[in-house]
Each structure stands twice: as C-alpha cells, then as structure tokens.
Amino acid sequence: MPEWIEVILRTIFAVVALFFLTKLLGKRQVSQLSFFEYITGITLGSIAAYVSLDTDKTWHLGVIALLVWVVFSYGIEYLQIKSKKARDFIDFKATVLIKDGKILEDNMKKERLTTDELLEELRKKDVFKVADVEFAIMESDGAINVLLTRENQPLTPKHLGVKVAPERETQAVIMDGKVLDEPLDTLGLTRGWLQGQLDKLGFTVENVFLGQVDSYGELTVDLYADKVEVPQPQEKPQLYALLKKCEADLEMFSLSTENKAAKQMYEQCSEQLQAILVTLKPLIQS
Template identity: 65%
Template sequence: MPLWLEVIVRTLVAVVVLFALTKLLGKRQISQLSLFEYITGISIGSITAYISLDVDTDWYLGIIALVVWSLVSFGIEFLQIKSKKARDLIDGKGTILIKDGKILEDNLKKEKLTNEELLEQLRKKSIFQAAQVEFAIMEPSGELNALLKNEYLPITPSHLGIKVAPESEPQNVILDGEIMDEGLAAAGLSREWLNTELEKLGVSSDNVFVGQVDSYGQFNVDLYDDKLKVPQPQEKASLLAQLKKCEADLEMFALSSDNKKVKVMYGDCSMQLQQVIDQIRPILSQ
C-alpha cells in the first residue's frame, strides 16, 4: 500500500474511533471540561495524530491507547456521579470571590485572578460595580456567577406581587424562504394570514431569511438582504397586539387573586376589554 494511502486510511480509522469514543463519553466532554477532561482531550488528540502519521508503528497500538484513555475518563466520570468526595477531589469546589460587596483578595490570589480580570468577568454579567454584588463565586468550570444585592436587582412583577400571563415561545413560520406549515399550525394561523402579513410588509416569502410570530400574533421578519430596511409593523396591528396582551394580563390577575372583589373587578374588566377587541378587530385587521 502506498504511504499516502496508508496515512489516509489510518486517519479515517482514527476519526471513526475517536468519534465513537467521544459519543460514549458524553456531551459534557465538549461543553464543560474539568481539569482531568482537559488533560484527556489533549492526550486523545495527540494519540489520534500519532495513529495518522506514525507509519513506522503498528496502528492498532494507538487504538488501544485511545480506548484505555477513554475507559479511564469514563470510569472517572462514573466515580464523580457516585461520590461527592470524588467530585470535590477531581473537579474542585467553587471559590467565593465577593461577599457582601467586599472582594476577598486571598481567594482571588488562590484562583490566580487579578482584580482587573475579576472586573472583566463582572462586566460580562452586566455588572460594573463590585460593591453592588451580594455574592460572587468562581465555579469549578472557571465561570463566574454573581448575585446582585436586593436594592440593585431589577424590579419584576413577582416583586410587586403580580402574576402575568405566560409567554409562549415564538413560532418559526418562514425559514430560508420556505413557509413552515408546522409553525403556522402551532400558532393557529393559516397560509392566507401569512400571505396577508407579507403583503402588508411589501415582501415575498422568498426574500425572508427568518419569519416568526410571537404569542400575541405579531409577525416579524429578517430579510436575506441586510441593506433592505424591513417596514415597521403597522400601528393598527401593533395596537391590536397590545390590547390582546392587556386582556390576557387582566384575566391572569383575576385568576391569581384571592380577593373576591378584586377577582370580580379584573374579570369584568377582562370581559369588557375582550368585547371592545371583538368590535374593533375588523378595523385594526385591515
């Protein structure tokens, strides 16, 4: 067998074996590498290169080395699943870097981080002042997670004791210029409705890279040509979507309240607003 052909065959065999062993080890190998997994990845990559190019040595020896490394890694992962002590020993524990707005310099040195690197990690979390952080921890994976102090947390409906209507996921109705009937069906819409919306925007489905419909029936598109400006949704359609959202919120308030008077009040308001929506829908849908 010619040398170049032998290299090709050995490389293909190594790729197939490496792919099979990686599938066996699981996705965690490529998503969250621990220190041991990092070492294993480097070693397996080196062995794969050896199998491909070292034609003076029997190729099956490299395959044996690959299998042994993979079995060791698989055994370590199994041990980590079964034993917390093993996890702490192999992966390590999280390190607290900020507590009560105070940076813990000793822990920072332990993780070999500078104050500038810490501030950079905080900025990636949209936090620009360390004093605003209640608690920050460096995870074993090397990722920094931080919790803001209560006074700096953004206000949410739960803070105000308000329950809001659930938001359903947007449905893809056009992908790569192709109309997705499954997405239309999930949103309770038809091709006729989609064609009408496309006419309002003055575009054809062939020119749409991604088209989505949100939970309020609002249609949004991204065109192939980035230089073309997508027309903004008409004010009537936007108003109809806002009215639907208000009606859904009122209904949710009525369902979540334990006060009978409040429940009745929100329920009546929801019914009245729904009647208004039914009356003006033909006008806003034009």
C-alpha cells in the same frame, strides 16, 4: 499503498472516530470544560493526531488508547453523576471569592487569582464596584458568577407588581425558504394557516429566509431582500384599542341614561370589562 495515501486515510479515520467518540461523551465536552474534561480533550486530540501521522506498524495501538480513554472518561462522568464526593474531588469545589461586599483574600490566594483578574471578571458581568456584590463564587470550571446586592439588582415586572404574559419557546416554521412541518405541528398550526399569514404580509415562502411563530401565534419573518420593509402585525394593538373603546362607550351610556337599572347595568359591565383588560393587557398590547 503509498505512504501519503495511508496518512490521508488514517487522518480521515481519526477525525471520524474522534467525532463519534466525543459525541458519545456528551455535550459537556464542547461546553465549559471541567478540570478532568480539559485533560481528556487534550489527550484525545493528541492520540488522534498520533493515529493519523504514525507510519509505523503500531498505529493501531493508538486506536486502542483512544478507546481506553473514552471508556475511562465515560466511567468518570458516570461516577460524578452518582457521587458528590467524587465530583468535588475530580472537579474541585466552588470557591467563594466575595461575600457581603468583602473580598476573601485567603480564597483568592487558594485559587491563585489576582485582584486585577477578579476585577476583570466582574467587569465582564457589568459590575464595576466590589461593594455592589452580595456574593461572588468561582465555579469548578473557572467561571465566576456574581449576585448583586438587592438594591443593585435590575428591576423586573415582579418588583413593580406588574403581571406579564407567560412566554414559551418561539418556533422557526420557515428556514431557508422552506416550510418546517414539525414546529408547525408543535404549535398546532397548519401550512394553510401559514400561507394565510404570508398572504396578509404579501410574501411567498420562497421570499422568506427565516420565519418564526411565537407562543401567541404571531408570525415574524426575515426576508432574503434586506431592503424590503416587513409590515408589523397590528391585530393585537387593534383588539386592545377596540376593547378600550367598548369600555369608554359603556361608561358614556351609564352617564347618559336616566334609567337606574340600565345605569347600574352599564357600570357593572364597564367594571367587568376594565378588570378583563387588566388581565389581557400583557397578552394583547404591544
């Protein structure tokens, strides 16, 4: 066999083997790497390159080395799962860099981190003033996470005492002009329902590049034709407006009647509907 063909075949073999072996090691190998995973990634790549390019008779030894590295890495990851001491020794402990708005210089020196580098990492978190930081920590993968002081944290609905509707995962039900049945089943919907929603919008499945249904059963679509305007759903705002009108009508009936029993009934119904609207507002008002 010509040498160049052998190199091509070995390269294909190395790529396929590296793909499956890395997949075996899990998603952590392609996310933020820890210290040991960084070493493993470099070594596996180097061995795979050796296997694909070595033209001697010993190239199969590279395959053995590749397998040994994967088995060893798998064992290390298993040990890390079972033992915190092993995790701390292999991947290092997290280091506190800022506490109560004060930079801990000794920990900065320990991590060989300069002030400029720390400020750069803070700016990446949209923090420009060290005094605004309650707590900053360098994780084992080198990332720096920041907790702002309470007065500098963004406001949330909870801070304001506002109830919001629970949010679940939005499902893609149309992709590349094709209906995806599994997400529809997850939402408890059918193709007939989807077709009905598309008919309301005036589109066909083939027109839709991406269609998504949120946890409240509302369909939003992105079309292949970017210049075509997609009508916005109006059902929920219309429902809220109708309920508000009913509440106003009940109040008007209460004011216009002379019958005490009827007046009391209208007032009670109006108060009950008002309480229901407070509960439903996060769900139906856009």
